[in-house]
Amino acid sequence: MNAGLAAAALVLWAFADWTWWVLLPLFVASVLSRVVFSLFFSAWQEWAGSVVLVAVILFLTTWSSGWALWIAVGVALLGVAWGLRLVSPKWLRWVALGLGLVLALTGSTVEFVTWANGRAERERQDQLAHDFAVAKMRPDSGVGMFWGLVRAVSSNDPKVGCWYFTPEATQQFADVVGAPDCPAAFHKLHGQITDKRAYVNAQIPFEDSHYPKDGEPAWASGCNLQVTTGILESGPPGGPMLGVIRLDKDPRFNGAGGYLITSYTPCGTLPPGVVPKAPERPLLPSYPPSYAAMVASRVARSDESVCLYMTDRGQAEFAAAWGASDCAGAVRVLAGKVADADRYRQPQDAKEGTKDADGRLVIDACRLTWYRWGDKAGTPPPGPQLGYITVSRPDPAEVGWMIDGWRLCS
Structure with a gap:
């Protein structure tokens, strides 16, 4: 016992x-x-x-x-x-x-x-x-996500780059790039870099990163990568543009942690669940002659958002002046005539002219000059003169101006 x-x-x-x-x-x-x-x-x-x-x-x-x-x-x-x-x-x-x-x-x-x-x-x-510790290490914005992707492409590091994607998005990324898998896609993009020093510093504009709003998921576009070249100045990235991504957080952590790429689509295509919305009217310039530099800068990088600064009549006259069917087409036509995008985006000598018969203000952008330190005498202009830009106030109570008409230089 x-x-x-x-x-x-x-x-x-x-x-x-x-x-x-x-x-x-x-x-x-x-x-x-x-x-x-x-x-x-x-x-x-x-x-x-x-x-x-x-x-x-x-x-x-x-x-x-x-x-x-x-x-x-x-x-x-x-x-x-x-x-x-x-x-x-x-x-x-x-x-x-x-x-x-x-x-x-x-x-x-x-x-x-x-x-x-x-x-x-x-x-x-x-x-x-x-998994939560890993999630906290992921980027918490579209700008941060493309910052990581660009550096993965620049350093030819698919191990880090593919870590940002879900398995489904990984295959989408490879398909868009035209590669058999994610590592091969990063290798292929790395081979398209023309300026390694510039590309490693490439970023997307903050306005291309969209946080969740009104039921819409977070998403961002890498179709406008650019490199800062000076104070309020940017230039081409020196390498390939990237696509459009949808960003989601792990539902297990109640919104904590960073984002994961859950969808990757080519430029011009929105990811699933992202509904295109009419763009909001931007903050309008209060100094009319500044439109010459603003239009030239956006045309230099084929940025169609310049059309948001135009009334319907302004868009129609702008398109007709450059022989295009619409405003976006006119931007592309004008951009095709630019020989040196970096110089073209910084014109000087736009003048405020007289008012037309309708009382609208006319900006003389037919005698623009482009000068950069080191330019020799007789250096040809980097692109065409813009023309006569007619502006008006959409609301008399506001100080901002919109482009309301356009005609070529006579």
């Missing part, structure tokens, strides 16, 4: 994580029980060991689960069955053996399932914590 009780105590000790300090009360209890039984209960002295073991078992149950107690009791019954193998009727031995097996196996099964489920949950929580 004592062997069974000792085995039960060991089982409970194991479920108590083998806490060594419980041996101290075990030793003290053993000594005290021997003293007490020898002094006062000498007839029961042979039961001293059993009493100590029972006390230890009761103490260890406070450190263990109920199912561990089932196992301990089952083990104890198996010890009892073994001790009674020669001195008891067979049926009693078999009852103790069967009950011990049932309790030990049932408790062991439940404890194992509990342990396995706990282990799986701990692994899930560990993976979740790892």
